[in-house]
Structure formats: C-alpha cells, structure tokens
Amino acid sequence: MFVAGIDIGSAATKAVLLNQTEIVASHIIETGPRSRATAEEAMKGILEKSGLNSGDPGYIVATGYGRINVPSANEIITEIACHAKGVNAVFPKARTILDMGGQDCKAIRIDHKGRHVAFVMNDKCAAGTGRFLDIMAQMLKVPLSEIGPLSMEAREDIKISSVCGVFARSEVARHLRRGVSKADILGGLHASVADRVYGILKRVGIEEDFVISGGIGKNIGVVRRVEAKVGLPAYISDEPQLIGALGAACFARERVSQG
Amino acid sequence: MSQEKEVKTKGSKKSLQTARNTFKFIVEDYLQGHAHKQEGKPVVWSCALAEKELFYAMGLHPYYPENYAAVCATQRKNRDPSAEKEAVRFAKIAEQAGYSADLCGYQRVATGYIMNDDLTDAPLGGMPAPDLMVTTSSVCDVRLKWFEDMAQRLNVPLFTLDRPERVFNDIRRHPMPHEVKYYKSILEDYMSFVTDVTGIRYDEDRLRECMEWSYKTNEVRLEILDLRKAVPSPMGCADGFATMYPGMYCSGTEKAYNYYKELRDEVKAKVLAGEGIIQNEKFRLMWYGIPLWFNMGIFNYFEDIGGVFAYEPAYNPSPWPQSTGDDPLTELAIRSLYTGTSMSSGMSSILEQCREYHINGAVLAFLLTCRPVYLPALETKRILEKELGIPSVMIECDLVDERSYSEAQVKTRMDAFAEQILGQLEAKKEVA
Ligand code: SF4
Numbered sequence: 001m002f003v004a005g006i007d008i009g010s011a012a013t014k015a016v017l018l019n020q021t022e023i024v025a026s027h028i029i030e031t032g033p034r035s036r037a038t039a040e041e042a043m044k045g046i047l048e049k050s051g052l053n054s055g056d057p058g059y060i061v062a063t064g065y066g067r068i069n070v071p072s073a074n075e076i077i078t079e080i081a082c083h084a085k086g087v088n089a090v091f092p093k094a095r096t097i098l099d100m101g102g103q104d105c106k107a108i109r110i111d112h113k114g115r116h117v118a119f120v121m122n123d124k125c126a127a128g129t130g131r132f133l134d135i136m137a138q139m140l141k142v143p144l145s146e147i148g149p150l151s152m153e154a155r156e157d158i159k160i161s162s163v164c165g166v167f168a169r170s171e172v173a174r175h176l177r178r179g180v181s182k183a184d185i186l187g188g189l190h191a192s193v194a195d196r197v198y199g200i201l202k203r204v205g206i207e208e209d210f211v212i213s214g215g216i217g218k219n220i221g222v223v224r225r226v227e228a229k230v231g232l233p234a235y236i237s238d239e240p241q242l243i244g245a246l247g248a249a250c251f252a253r254e255r256v257s258q259g
Numbered sequence: 260m261s262q263e264k265e266v267k268t269k270g271s272k273k274s275l276q277t278a279r280n281t282f283k284f285i286v287e288d289y290l291q292g293h294a295h296k297q298e299g300k301p302v303v304w305s306c307a308l309a310e311k312e313l314f315y316a317m318g319l320h321p322y323y324p325e326n327y328a329a330v331c332a333t334q335r336k337n338r339d340p341s342a343e344k345e346a347v348r349f350a351k352i353a354e355q356a357g358y359s360a361d362l363c364g365y366q367r368v369a370t371g372y373i374m375n376d377d378l379t380d381a382p383l384g385g386m387p388a389p390d391l392m393v394t395t396s397s398v399c400d401v402r403l404k405w406f407e408d409m410a411q412r413l414n415v416p417l418f419t420l421d422r423p424e425r426v427f428n429d430i431r432r433h434p435m436p437h438e439v440k441y442y443k444s445i446l447e448d449y450m451s452f453v454t455d456v457t458g459i460r461y462d463e464d465r466l467r468e469c470m471e472w473s474y475k476t477n478e479v480r481l482e483i484l485d486l487r488k489a490v491p492s493p494m495g496c497a498d499g500f501a502t503m504y505p506g507m508y509c510s511g512t513e514k515a516y517n518y519y520k521e522l523r524d525e526v527k528a529k530v531l532a533g534e535g536i537i538q539n540e541k542f543r544l545m546w547y548g549i550p551l552w553f554n555m556g557i558f559n560y561f562e563d564i565g566g567v568f569a570y571e572p573a574y575n576p577s578p579w580p581q582s583t584g585d586d587p588l589t590e591l592a593i594r595s596l597y598t599g600t601s602m603s604s605g606m607s608s609i610l611e612q613c614r615e616y617h618i619n620g621a622v623l624a625f626l627l628t629c630r631p632v633y634l635p636a637l638e639t640k641r642i643l644e645k646e647l648g649i650p651s652v653m654i655e656c657d658l659v660d661e662r663s664y665s666e667a668q669v670k671t672r673m674d675a676f677a678e679q680i681l682g683q684l685e686a687k688k689e690v691a
Contacts, residue, residue, distance in 0.1 A: 065667055080675035115682035118650060119675060121668075 001058035002050075003256055005248025006042055007079065008035050008066030011102025011130065012215065014245040015042040017050050017057060018253055025050035026242050035066035043072065059256050061248040065103075077251055079244050080108055080119050086247030087211045088114025090237045095207040098197060098226065098234075099243070100216035102130040105197055107204035114247075120203045122196075130215050132168070133222075136189050139172060140182050147186050151221030154187025156180070161192075168192070186221065194225035201230065211235045213243035268661055270333065271497035271555035274536045275529075277522040278498040284518060285330070285504050289383045292320040296387035301457045304389040304409070308397040308598065309420055310591055312473055312511035313446070316466035317453045322386040323508055324369035324409070331368050332552035332659035334382040344553060345382050346659045349375065363628045364659035366405040373412050389413060391456045393449070395420040397598065399631045418452045421445050426601045433580070434596035443592040450588075466587040469511035479519040480506055480576040486526045487570065488615050491535025494526050496546045496568035497558035498536075503574040541565030542680050543617050547609070547639055548624030548632040549573055551654070553661040557669075561677055570616040572609055602635050606642050613647055620680045621651035622673075628657045650683070652676040 002024065007014045008031060017025045027045030032038045039062070062073035063082040070076075079099075087094045088110060097108040109118040122129070137144045158180060162168045168189070175185050193216075210232045216222050217240030227234050237243060273279050296302050303319040314321040331345040342348075346364065349371030354360055356374060358367055372378070378385040392415055394406035403419065410417035422445070423438050434442075450461040487494050502522055505515040529535075544561070546568050551557060558568045579594050613621070621643055626632045636653065643649040652672050657663040 065671070078671055078675040078678060080671070081678045111682075111686065113686075115686065116675065116679050117683070118644070119679070121672065 001256055002052065003059045003249055003252035004043065004046060004057040004061075005082065005245040005250070005252055006039055006060065006062050006064075006070055006073070007082065007242075007244035007248060008039060008042075008062065008064040008070065009079075009101055009103070009244070010065050012241065013038045013042045013064070013066070014242050015046045016242055016245040016249045017046040017052075018246075018249040020253070023246070023249075024052075026239065026245070028241060031066065035069035036071065039066070039070040039072075057252070059252040061252040061255075063244055063248045075251070075255065077248060080106065080116050080121075082244045082247030082251065083213055084108055084110040084116040084247065085114045085250045086243035086245070087213060089246060089250050090243070091209060091211050091235050094209045094211040094235060096201065096204070096210045098201055098210070098212050098214075100130065100197060100212065100214040100222070102134075102215060105129050105200060105214075107197075107200045109204050109207060114250075118204050120200050122200055132193060133189065133216070133219070136168065136172060136186075139169060140176075140185065142182060142186070145218075148190070148219035148221035148223075150183050151186035151190040152224065153183040154181075156184045156187075158184045158188030159191075160185075160188040190219075190221040190225055193222055194229055197222075197226060198229040201226075206230055206232070208232060209235055211237075213237070213240045215241045217241070268551075268554035268664065268666075269556035271501065271558045273497050273501050275494060275498045275502075275522065275525050277518070277525050278494075278501040281501050281504060284514075286383060288504075288509060289322075289386075292322060293384060293387055295320040301390040301459070302387045303391050303393055304386065304406075305393040306395060306402050306406070307507055308422075309393055309395045310446075310595055311508065312466060312469035312591065313393070313449060315469045315511045316462065317450070317457070318459050319391075319453070319457070320387075321508065322389070324372075324386070325365040326504065326508060327372070327386055328365040328368035328659045329552040330382055331372070332364075332661070333555075344661060346553065347662060349381075350660050350662075360660075361628060363399075363401050363405075364657040364663075366401055368659055370405070370409065370412075373409060389415050391415055391453070392417045393420065394418075395422055397422045397424065399629075401629075416452070416456050418449055420449060422595060422598075425596060425598075434593055438596055439589065439592050442596060443588050446588045446592060463587060466591075470587050470591065472513055472516050473510045474579065474582060476506060476510055476516045476519055477576045477579055479516065479523050481578060483519065483523050483526055484575055486523070486530050488617070489530045490543075490617055491533070491537070491540040492543060492567045492569040493529035493535060495536045495558060496550070496571045497555060499571050500550050500555065500558075500574070506576065507574055536567050537562050537565065539565050540567055542619040542684065543567055543569040545569070545609075545613060545616065545618045545621040546571040546624070547573075547621055547636060547651075548626055549629065549658045551624065551656060551661075551664065552659050554664065557654075557673075560673055564677060564681070566677060566680070568622070570612060570618060572612060602638055605635060606638060609639060610642065610646055613643065613649055618649060619684070620676065621649060622676070623651050623653045624658070625653040625655045626658055627655055627663070628660075650676070650679055 003018050005016045013029050013031045015027045025046040027042055060073045061075050061077055062070035063077050063079045067076045083099050087097050099106045106121040108116050110116050137147045160168055160171050212234040217236045301319050303314055303321050305321050334345045335342040346368045350367040352371035352374050353367040392406050392410045394402050505518040509515040623636045625636050640651045643651055
C-alpha cells in the first residue's frame with residue numbers, strides 16, 4: 001500500500017509518496033492563496049509522477065502551517081514532529097536539527113527514535129528565514145540560487161547589524177551607495193542569518209549529529225557559516241525541502257503497519 | 260495527535276461551580292462600589308500588591324484598573340460578536356495618542372478607557388471615578404508612572420506605597436527592623452493621606468478586624484492549594500485563575516473568606532471522591548505567568564488527550580508570618596515585607612511546586628510587554644529542564660491585547676509540545 005505525506009508551508013507545499021521502503025514520488029509547488037486547492041494539486045502531482053492510477057494513497061498525514069486544510073488527510077501532525085521523523089529516517093544518528101524554511105526557522109532536538117525532546121521556533125519575524133534572504137536577493141538583483149555561492153566570494157567583512165528585514169534594507173542600500181561589492185554585502189547578510197539561527201540552536205542545545213533541513217539547506221552561504229559557528233559538519237539530504245513531507249509519510253507508513 | 264482543534268480565543272470551561280459563580284461575585288462587587296460612590300463615599304483605584312485591608316479599613320471601595328483591563332479582554336461592546344474586544348478598543352485609543360504598543364496591555368487598556376472620556380461607556384458600567392489613587396513600588400515600575408499619568412488625567416491625588424524590594428535568596432527571612440520601621444512609616448503616611456483627602460480617620464480596631472479576615476482567608480486559600488496537589492487534579496488553572504479575584508482584590512472582607520470556604524469545601528469533596536477535571540488524566544502542566552485573559556479557553560486545550568493544567572504559581576497565597584500581637588500597622592508592614600521578588604527564591608519554589616503538583620510540562624506565558632513576568636520566564640524554562648527534566652514551551656503575546664496573539668503559531672507550539680510530552684511518557688514506558 002502507498003502512503004503519502006504533505007507539508008503545506010507558508011511559501012512551498014511539498015508532497016511525498018512512499019511504498020513500503022522508499023520514496024516513489026515527490027512534488028514541490030508554491031503555496032497558493034487557498035491551501036485546500038494547493039493540497040489537492042500537490043497530491044495530484046505525486047500521483048501523476050508515480051504513474052500510479054490506483055486511486056488514493058492508503059493513508060495521508062498532513063503537516064505544516066496549512067495542515068488543517070487538507071480534506072483528504074487521515075491525520076494531522078505538527079511540522080516539528082514530522083521534521084524530527086523525516087530526519088530520523090534519512091540520518092538515524094541525527095540528534096539536532098536546524099530547519100530553515102521560507103517564513104520560519106526552528107531548532108529541534110530529537111531522540112534515537114526521531115521523537116522531538118525540545119524545540120525552539122522563530123516565527124515572529126523574517127530574520128533568520130528564507131524570506132529575509134529573498135528580500136535581500138531581490139534588492140541586490142541577484143537570482144536567489146546564486147546568493148549563497150556569491151556570498152562565499154566575499155573579501156571584506158561587512159557587518160549587517162540589523163536582523164530586521166526592514167532595517168537591514170537601509171543598511172544594504174548604504175553599503176551599495178558606498179560601492180561595497182554585492183559579494184561582500186551578501187557575505188554580511190548570510191553571516192547575520194547564521195548568527196541569528198545559531199542563537200536559536202544554542203537555546204535548544206546542540207548534540208551530534210547535526211542536520212540542516214528546509215529550503216535554506218540548499219544555500220551554501222548559510223550552511224557553511226552555520227557549520228563554522230556550531231563547530232560540526234551539517235548533514236543535509238539531497239532534498240532538504242522534502243524532510244517535513246517525508247516525515248509525515250513515515251508517520252503514515254507507521255500507522256498503516258500498526259494497523 | 261489524530262485530531263486538531265481550533266484555538267479560538269474563548270472563555271475557559273471551568274470544572275467547579277464556585278469558579279463558575281465568580282463572575283457574579285465580581286459583578287456584585289462592582290455594583291456595590293457604584294452604590295458606595297452614589298452614597299457619596301470615596302472610591303480608590305489601586306493595583307495588585309497594595310494591601311487591600313488599607314482600603315476597607317479606611318472605608319474606601321477599591322477598583323483595580325489592571326483587573327478591569329482583564330475584564331475588558333473578555334467582553335465586546337453590547338455583547339455584539341462582531342465587535343472587537345473592549346480591551347482592543349481602549350488599547351487603540353491609547354496607541355493613537357502615542358502610547359507604544361510595547362507597553363503593558365493593562366496600562367494601555369486602562370489609559371485608553373480614561374481617554375475615552377465617558378467612564379460608563381465600558382463593561383460592567385465601568386469603574387466609578389476615583390477620589391484618590393494608590394499604587395505601589397513593588398514588583399513593577401510601570402505602575403508608578405502609569406498611575407501618575409492616570410491621576411493627572413483624572414486630576415485626583417495619588418499615593419505611592421514605597422515598599423522595599425527585598426531581593427535576597429530566602430524570602431522567608433524575617434524583615435530587618437529598619438525595613439519594618441520604614442515601611443510602617445509609609446503606611447502611617449498613607450493613613451494621613453487618606454484622612455487629608457476624605458476626612459476619614461484611621462481606626463486601629465477596624466484595620467485589625469480586616470486583617471483578621473485576611474489571615475483567615477489566606478489560611479483557607481492555602482488549604483485549597485494543598486488540595487490541588489491531588490491526582491487526578493480536582494482544580495486546574497482555569498478554575499485557579501477564575502477564582503483569584505476575591506483573594507487578590509477583596510482580601511480583608513468577610514465575603515472573600517466565605518467565598519473561599521465554599522471553594523475549599525467543593526474542592527475537598529472532589530478530592531475525597533477521587534474526581535478530576537477530566538476522566539483520564541495522563542499528564543499535568545504548569546502555567547507560568549499571567550494568563551492570556553482574552554483566551555482562557557487555552558486551559559482546556561489538552562484535555563481531550565489527557566492533559567490538564569494543574570497548577571499556576573501566579574496569584575497564589577504564600578504562608579504568612581504568625582500574628583505577633585503588635586499594632587496592626589507593624590504587623591501589616593512585616594507581612595508585606597515577606598513578599599520577596601528574588602528570582603532565585605522564586606525559582607526554588609517553582610521547582611518545589613513542580614514536584615508537589617506532579618508536573619510533567621510547563622507552558623510559559625512569554626509576555627513581551629511585562630518585564631517582571633518575561634525575564635524570569637527564561638530562567639524558569641532553563642531550570643525546569645536542567646533540574647527536573649521538565650520540558651516547557653513559550654507563548655509570546657500580551658496579556659489582554661489579543662492583537663498580539665497568533666493563533667497559527669500558538670497552535671503549532673502547543674500541538675508540538677503535546678506530541679513531545681506524550682513521546683516522553685512513551686519513552687519512559689519503554690525504559691520501564
Ligand atoms: S508590566 Fe506586568 S507587572 Fe507591571 S503592571 Fe503590567 S502586567 Fe503588571
């Protein structure tokens with residue numbers, strides 16, 4: 001029997017289809033204004049990709065901020081628990097997770113079974129989230145996928161003292177006027193994000209192995225700087241954005257096997 | 260969690276009849292005060308931690324803007340469900356006049372209420388205009404300037420009870436003679452101040468009588484606290500917060516004593532019958548800090564998965580020193596000086612209480628607008644985990660202004676916290 005996990009985040013919706021042992025299909029789309037329609041589209045996406053036309057998955061777990069708006073879900077589980085579960089499935093030795101999504105950022109400590117034993121969230125403001133870097137990328141007119149690598153080319157140590165998206169904009173504008181290179185500015189911006197998320201990690205307590213999940217896991221500029229602060233290498237899955245949906249699907253598989 | 264619930268801001272489901280009757284008690288107290296004022300007798304506006312006996316002994320009917328702000332957080336104008344909460348309406352008036360939204364919600368709501376110009380255009384017919392105001396230097400600096408500001412706006416005299424903040428490790432340490440002497444002199448000044456404003460003279464016997472009622476009330480409240488340690492929990496935080504008004508604000512009266520006697524009897528009967536708030540109690544939580552008055556329903560949030568909010572340190576009485584037989588002002592000074600504000604003694608009593616009330620987890624009100632609650636919250640979180648392995652979660656917002664509350668964020672935190680505690684209980688079973 002196939003099972004599915006769907007993670008409706010504020011920026012992107014992710015869906016994963018599992019069989020008994022592995023991921024059969026996954027699908028990522030932008031979260032639209034209506035979570036219900038987005039959920040249906042994401043589910044349709046994995047079914048089409050899997051080439052299955054055997055109807056609905058046997059069990060669906062929904063997670064993420066839009067989790068209550070998935071009519072087909074059999075169960076709803078928080079994104080904290082799903083990230084913990086998903087990371088545990090990919091990296092069984094992981095004990096600390098930093099999940100950096102579009103709008104929020106969370107640090108989670110987990111046990112050997114992938115149960116969360118502590119968590120800290122920042123979802124009050126854009127600082128330390130993908131949104132912050134998004135805004136800055138737009139301002140600097142650098143494609144989002146290039147900001148991380150470009151930040152690694154920074155030569156000068158630029159301090160962006162404000163973690164607030166609004167105030168940071170004016171700091172960036174000042175640096176641009178002074179002729180500071182985009183790479184240096186991006187270096188400063190990425191360092192400020194790393195600083196911010198390191199604070200969250202410290203509050204939850206850091207234990208080996210350390211994993212980064214969420215969309216920002218693809219941003220080398222943030223990852224390297226966080227690793228340097230933590231003093232540990234970060235394990236990152238090939239699709240860090242899918243971890244929450246994968247965890248949800250793992251819960252679904254557990255439920256089915258428990259009968 | 261298989262099913263999720265909506266956290267709508269709503270009132271709590273109380274399990275005790277006495278708790279359900281408290282609003283009636285409050286309404287009657289307000290009405291009595293209005294009648295008192297109409298008879299030409301003086302009304303005082305004051306705050307928590309001012310000694311309430313001082314008011315009753317001097318024939319003043321007290322009102323408490325902070326408590327009134329909490330009432331406003333639960334009410335809408337003309338009970339119209341589409342209207343914003345009265346607390347929000349008043350807070351906006353204050354903010355439009357330039358008061359920062361980062362100030363304590365009690366202050367913004369009360370100040371906005373005054374600025375609205377019609378004191379009767381408000382829940383329960385409003386608070387009657389004060390003849391005088393009395394604040395205290397204890398615990399929080401906001402109350403000093405806030406009361407000064409209100410007194411100026413309403414053009415009434417203000418007295419500040421300047422109580423030494425006793426920040427040392429053992430709050431049970433007997434106050435030093437110079438501290439007692441100083442605070443007694445403040446209480447004497449207060450008496451003269453009231454006489455100057457109202458013409459009413461200090462009557463030692465009357466104060467003694469009020470204090471006797473408070474001592475008796477305190478004893479019964481301590482008995483109730485003791486009963487609340489029972490498993491399953493007979494009286495949780497929804498009932499605890501709902502029943503604090505008579506003790507916090509009417510201490511020194513016979514009616515407060517009678518109220519708690521009734522409450523004690525009801526709780527005792529539940530304990531004897533082994534009856535809990537819910538049928539199948541699986542985990543017990545502590546609520547740290549002042550509640551979110553606009554959303555007391557949060558205390559019922561975990562009940563269908565076996566979680567109860569069993570204990571809250573706020574507003575609870577502590578044992579008082581034995582009556583010394585001194586003159587009542589000296590005795591009152593000594594009693595008041597037992598109220599210490601040291602964080603470390605606060606922490607050790609929280610740890611002790613978590614053990615006594617069999618607490619498995621704590622929800623901390625991280626009240627960004629209230630420093631006296633906000634700062635110790637961080638230390639509470641740290642020490643609960645370090646000393647007792649008790650996990651906790653923080654809910655960030657103001658205490659009466661629901662605009663500071665994000666339902667989606669709170670839901671995620673609360674649900675993840677429930678999963679965490681249930682996971683911990685499961686892990687314990689695996690080890691056993
Ligand atoms: S800041 Fe806190 S302690 Fe001070 S009045 Fe407001 S709620 Fe009370």
